[in-house]
Amino acid sequence: MKLLELVDISYIYHSLDGETEAIKEVNIGVEEGGFTAIVGPSGSGKTTLLKIMAGLIKPSKGNVVKPDGVRISYMPQHDQLFEWRNILKNVTISAEIEKTDKKAAADYAEELLDKYGLGEFKKKRPSALSGGMRQRAALIRTLVSKPQLTLLDEPFSALDFQTRLYVSDDVWKILSSEKKSCVMVTHDISEAISIADTVVLLTKRPATVKAVYKIGLDRTAPPTVRREQPGFSEYFKTIFSDMEVGDE
Ligand code: ADP
Ligand code: MG
Numbered sequence: 001m002k003l004l005e006l007v008d009i010s011y012i013y014h015s016l017d018g019e020t021e022a023i024k025e026v027n028i029g030v031e032e033g034g035f036t037a038i039v040g041p042s043g044s045g046k047t048t049l050l051k052i053m054a055g056l057i058k059p060s061k062g063n064v065v066k067p068d069g070v071r072i073s074y075m076p077q078h079d080q081l082f083e084w085r086n087i088l089k090n091v092t093i094s095a096e097i098e099k100t101d102k103k104a105a106a107d108y109a110e111e112l113l114d115k116y117g118l119g120e121f122k123k124k125r126p127s128a129l130s131g132g133m134r135q136r137a138a139l140i141r142t143l144v145s146k147p148q149l150t151l152l153d154e155p156f157s158a159l160d161f162q163t164r165l166y167v168s169d170d171v172w173k174i175l176s177s178e179k180k181s182c183v184m185v186t187h188d189i190s191e192a193i194s195i196a197d198t199v200v201l202l203t204k205r206p207a208t209v210k211a212v213y214k215i216g217l218d219r220t221a222p223p224t225v226r227r228e229q230p231g232f233s234e235y236f237k238t239i240f241s242d243m244e245v246g247d248e
Contacts, residue, residue: 001031001032001067002029002030002031002032002065002067003030003031003032003066003067003070003072003148003149003181004029004030004053004064004065004066004070004072004149004183005027005028005029005030005064005065005066006026006027006028006029006049006052006053006059006062006063006064006065007027007062007063007064007065008025008026008027008061008062008063009023009025009026009027009049009052009059009061009062009063009064010023010024010025010026010059010060010061010062010206011023011045011048011049011052011057011059011060011061012060013048020205021205021206022045022048022205022206022207023045023048023049023052023059023206023207024206024207024208025061025062025208026049026062026202026207026208026209027209028049028200028209030053030149030181030183031181032148032181033179033181034181034182034197034198035175035181035182035184035195035196035197035198035219036182036183036184036196036197036198036199036200037183037184037185037186037191037192037193037195037196037198037199037200038050038183038184038185038186038199038200038202039185039186039187039188039189039192039199039200039201039202039239039243040187040201040202040203040204040207040243041187041202041204041243041244041245042187043204043205044202044203044204044205044207045202045205045206045207046153046154046185046186046187046202046207047077047153047185048207049185049202049207050074050151050153050183050185051074052064053072053074053151053183054072054073054074054151055072056074070148070149071145071146071147071148071149072147072148072149072150072151073094073142073143073145073147073149073150073151074142074150074151074153075138075139075141075142075150075151075152075153075155076153077153077154077157078158079126079134079135079137079138079158080138081126081134081137081138081141082126083125083126083127084125085125086122086123086124086125087113087118087121087122087123087124087125087126087129087137088106088109088110088113088122088123090126090137090141091109091112091113091137091140091141091144092105092106092109092141092144093141094141094144094145095144095145098145100145105144105145108144108146109140109144110122112140112143112144112174113137113140116136116140116170116174117133117136118133118136118137118140121133121137130163131158131159131160131163131167132159132163132166132167132170135155135156135158135159135167135170135171136167136170136171136174138155139152139155139171139174139175140174143174143178143180147180148180148181149180149181149182149183150175150180150181150182150183151182151183151184151185152171152182152183152184152185153184153185154185154186154187155167155168155171155184156168156171156186156188156191157186157187157188164191165223165224166224168191168194168195168223168224169222169223169224171195172195172222172223173222184196189236189239189240189243190227190236191223192239193215193217193226193232193235193236193239194217194223194224194226194227194232195223195226196215197214197215197219198212198213198214198215199212199213199215199235199239200212201213201239201242201243203244204244204245210242210243210244211239211242213235213238213239215235216231217229217231217232217235
């Protein structure tokens with residue numbers, strides 16, 4: 001079953017300086033249980049595409065097809081944890097805004113924080129957490145609403161290289177043990193190959209789909225292990241040579 005389908009999506013930004021064509025006739029289907037990485041050079045239109053998937057902006061052309069009842073949650077490029085709220089209050093913020101069952105949301109949030117090593121930080125402010133912990137907290141916040149599909153915008157880009165490796169293992173472990181389907185946007189080809197089963201490569205702006213790759217690495221292994229598997233570097237070489245250089 002498809003959780004989401006983009007059909008002939010185009011998007012144009014209008015500003016005082018004129019028009020920017022960001023997305024052009026993009027078709028992408030997101031299967032339940034899958035992990036899709038969307039890769040493209042910087043400025044190609046990845047964030048725009050993810051915001052369209054999240055329903056935050058309406059496409060200029062085309063349709064977003066979503067079966068009734070499919071819940072989607074979106075994790076923006078910067079973690080946007082609020083310093084004036086503690087971690088528990090940060091991860092339950094959408095339940096407050098949406099006026100859903102606050103007690104149930106708080107219980108589930110506590111369960112996730114305990115399970116993923118943030119139990120003792122519930123009452124701490126975001127600045128007390130490391131970059132990796134903040135990222136886990138931001139992910140838990142997107143999971144509290146129990147979405148079927150999570151959309152992650154460059155979830156590791158603010159982290160240094162070493163941290164990025166183990167945080168991507170953490171994020172993958174959380175998403176797979178909570179059985180979430182996922183679409184992640186990144187400019188990093190290795191990151192995409194190591195975590196996803198499908199990689200969609202975008203051209204530079206306006207983004208069109210250049211190619212779709214099925215990644216045949218062991219999906220039960222965490223990203224750091226997949227990076228060592230035979231085949232990884234072949235996928236890298238292929239996608240790297242197909243990727244266009246960005247203009248920004
Ligand atoms: P990416 O996430 O791949 O780096 P974006 O989706 O953020 O790319 O942006 C795609 C293009 O649209 C870029 O050229 C960017 O400058 C432009 N753009 C993004 N947001 C706006 C906006 N609010 N107004 C005008 N142009 C924008
Ligand atoms: Mg972006």
